[in-house]
Amino acid sequence: MKYVNVAIDNNNDNTDILYTYACEFDEIKIGNKVYVPFGKGNRTKAAYVFEVLDKISININKIKYIDHIDEEISLNKEIINTCKWIRQQYICRYIDSIKCFTPAGSLSKRGKIRTPYKDFEGEYKSIKDLTMEQSNALDRINPFIEKQEYKTFLIHGVTSSGKTEIYMRAIDKCIKMGRTAIMLVPEISLTTQTIERFIGRFGSENMAVLHSKLSLGERYDEWMRVKKGKVKILIGARSGVFAPFENIGVIILDEEHETTYKSDKTPKYDTVEVAIKRAQQNNGIVLLGSATPSLISSYKAEKGLYEKITLKKRYNEANLPEVQIIDMREELKNGNKTIFSVALYNEICNCLDNEKQVILFLNRRGYSSFISCRSCGYVLKCKECGISLTYHKSNNKAICHFCGYTEDIPEQCPECHGKYIKHFGVGTEKVEEVSKKLFPQSIVERLDLDTTKRKGSIDKIINNFKKGKTHILIGTQLVAKGLDFANVGLVGIISADITLNISDFRAAERTFQLITQAAGRAGRGNESGRVIIQSYSPNHYAILAAAKHDYGEFYKTEKMIRSMLLYPPYSDLIQIIISSEEEEEVQLRSEKVVQDFINKAGNKSKKYIFGPHPAPMNKINNHYRYQLLIKCLPENRLIYTQIITEIKLGISTDRNAKYLISIDINPYSFL
Template sequence: MKYIDVIIDNKSKHTDSFFTYACSDDKVREGQKVYVPFGKGNKIRTAYVFCVKDELSPESDPEKIKSAESLDTEICLTREMLDTALFMTRRYLCKTIEAVSCFTPAGSPSKRGKKRVPYAGEEGERGAEKLLTEEQQRALAEILPYVKQKKHGLFLLHGVTGSGKTEVYMRVIAECVKRERTAIMLVPEISLTKQIIERFFGRFGTENIAVLHSRLAAGERYDEWMRIRRGDIKIVIGARSAVFAPLENIGAVILDEEHESSYKSDMAPKYDTAEIAIKRAKAYGGIVIAGSATPSVNTYKRAEEGIYHIINIKERYNKIKLPLVETVDMRKELAAGNKSVFSGKLHREIASSLENGRQVILFLNRRGYSTFISCRECGYVMKCPDCGISMVYHKNENKVVCHYCGRQENVPALCPDCGSRYIKYFGMGTEKLEEETAVAFPNAKTARLDLDTISRKGSIDRILNDFEDRKTDILIGTQIVAKGLDFANVGLVGIISADISLNIPDFRSAEKTFQLITQAAGRAGRGEERGHVIVQTYSPEHYAVTAAAAHDYEAFYRTEIKMRKLLGYPPYADMMQIVVSSAEESDAQAGADLTEALLRRALGDAEALNLMGNRPAPIGKSSGRYRYHMILKCPKGKRPLYTSFIDAVQRQIIADKKNKFNIYVDINPYSFM
């Protein structure tokens, strides 16, 4: 007889602790999935074993110990995975089962016994290994000794767009495979990495690679998980969730475009992918490479402090100069009577590119047709009943859509408030930009790449293949087009409005603007000729815009880090957002008041000065729930202390079943909405 301590797969906040069961099967192991009776009705629940014991602990009552029903012989996590899950519960204040679930597969075995293998039959991009530049050789000379010696290390590969960072990643992974070790290649947007996947398939073969992402069916994901867990797979490629792939003996974890916000989970558990990568790699003596042309301010600061080894690649692989970036002051355009979305300069350059057979990318980080609908007579603005934010008009569907919860409404013919016929569409999204582009350049073939056009399976491949095959002249898109696309014939990139990201209420707004301009600009001139970028802005003098135009990361960073230090923002502090929500606004407000009072008491007078709020969240209502929030600015070095305070308050609130509100914490969120 064995005794096992398990975590129950149960959504209730009141069961987030270990429960002990008897197990008659002596083969039970740590990490194993088991089925146990739970609660008064002894309903059979899934659970995961964290500890196997020969005897009960002295405080346990043998009479109250229930017996496990059965074991799952296929699903078993390693000790390292369990330890990482426990690390997550402490680090992100999530429930243990939420952390464990990151490591477990969705879906179930195929009833027919047939293995579902995504990308089966694809050959990939074959060819000889590329010759390395001197900078690539120096990068590998610094990284590979760590792989060969099985020595843990962190590297920031700061390479300009088109500098050949992917080839460095592949050489590092090849060294891991050669030494019978495994590797994880993380990308910010899996659906846009067809080119990377093809290169990996061509170099390493499809039989050695698993691709994990959210677009896989549950059954496909289950089978991929089993292939990895059995040891059939050496390399896993995927978006952030692939960091939890059930690999052992991890030699390298690589985060391509490490600055991307998608590496921070916005769903429970709200983890930071880089932190999980470091935790897992360290357990096996593996390395972590964070690669980017525009590193996050936090990562670059850590490199300055010596936590990351910084490796610079300053030239493009093909030796072509970085694109010429020109800014256009849209205030002057308006003063000159130009009310078009295209400045005179951008219009002329688009026409010239098309005439010379070069393709164009137009970037506008706002989807939809217009950004809001308003009545010109009474000022009414159409808002989502569930979320309280402006709904966006989509002309193709003739619907207004909430971009937060997905709710759709018919377009009103009359103002719902005053009955006026003077309803007008304001602002511009990618859908309207596509329409205006077609009018301005009627002979050009256009396509749009945003969340609305890629929702159907296979649509993104069709759009990108058409552009690669030059069936499309102008590609219009949101920030998706700035993520790693590599097309040799793109001669011009037009950034329609750099001010959208610059004016968001976020301390990272300048950083996001610099990154978006630089990354979007990086899509130009990746072939034999130098590219050209036009940045339209109402703030041409802003340091994020001028530094991006000059391809000068260092100048941007020096200005930005001074601002962060002066205001006490990350990397000099951790920002902790505490959100309280309820179906009733009065309950949400009362819950926020109680949470604030308990936090201030726990923090004490001095530390409580760092608590800002409480007030309705910028998105005051989401999915029918009212939201209040407060921000706790945690000075550097005090995170364990502050999280212990928040954890104690959370537990106190959860323990009182009379409370009619939910509370969650997001540490260093990328959005405070």
């Protein structure tokens, strides 16, 4: 007779504990999915084994028995340990963490195996000699693969420096040692291009794919291929980090700086952190690659937590693209009120005449509008924390999405007293419309969330551009992430200010990254390309550093600002959202949460608490929302998360409560 402690598949905080059952199956092990009688009515519920015991101290006369073990679905000990860590790290339930690792969908009733990308032929590229920088990188990486010793590497390589070849060779070495590999990309739009290259190198029979655009059936079958050991490589977006592999040799995150690696749904995990946790338990390595590493990753490399590898040259020795900054204030003064500067218009004409392709980038996000003076470039900013204010049309107010500061919209610019101060807003759809009018002989396509809703639409748009059928591609950040097109002669950044003035302390970092990444799409063939940046703030340090391809200068400036204001990496930001159908109730409870936190953490914590204030998106699904933010210094992380866990548990287990609580550690959105 054995005994097991299991987590019940039940979405209720009241049952978020481990329950003990007796087990008559000698083969039971940690990670098994089992079915058990649960509750007063002994309803059969699914559960997952977290511990196997030979004896227990409770009264065995009242103990219940496991009904049976699921023969198809099971996890391993490493995954269960990671689930425990996720529950504590991101303040979620056992079952929330478990469901990250279990498959969506179910077995086909017809017994048919659903294989996505089965018709892909692959993109074979002959393996050329490595550059000196690539060879040096692998010389530092390979010893850890050979010794099966954990290590995280930050590969800081300029765009088109050959990072993908380093990834492939690391994977190849792991596979030859009988180990497995996970390759992650930040956007589904990049998955197809990565799959084609990997099929060309490793063959489709050795790979599985996991991402949210697959059908539930496809996801289930791909999960099972991984679980049964039929493949050695998994390619996917964020959720691919949870692939049920054994003996993981390498986990790779390409474009590691991207915000899409942070989940905005429970559990609100950071993919980089989960990858490192899994690699540590498997004695594997993590490769974080980017031309614009996140400030946090660079800081960790500086402190010795990661080993940094730098690639300064493009693999074909081509020069980085020439970058020109256009001051849109001057364009306005000269009577040009269109979205294209004279320089950008002329360069587009020049490119099209020479049969080169053009990418026009505009990261028009839904709630990131700002209020700016088109005469002098002045932007309304919060008097409390220096973050740009967001225009709220419903009440005609300028509001800080970080601390809640509010002010009226001025009738004239406070800086130059000009009359051109207003809500700034141009989207990709308008850019597409104008481009078609100005360049009627050219084929223009748009790549954003509105044009990629149908399955396969992303691949179709990208393939059209890749084959030269599309002359001008207009898009949001989807076009700035890792896509490799040899014939792009020009990248035009319509407005760098859209990301520069989002209500987020990372605004400068996001601007630098997106400009650099978008610029990196130009000149990837044998000829160097050109980049034109349009801005009303042309002297901002992020724009100037991006134009010079100078990551070091940007990092130095941004790190100094973060240090002064105690933003990450010098603290963790903990966001707490309280919501309720009753506005007065949510306000009162938010204030009580703050007071409960102070009572437990001490009066010194007051200066690190911002709010509570109405959340920027104050009402969703008939629920009013209040937000508070806590700056958590490294030495306080454990105690603060313990306190917040206690507060959350008290709220979520109160059957009379008329409100809900949501917690996000280091969120990438403050809406």
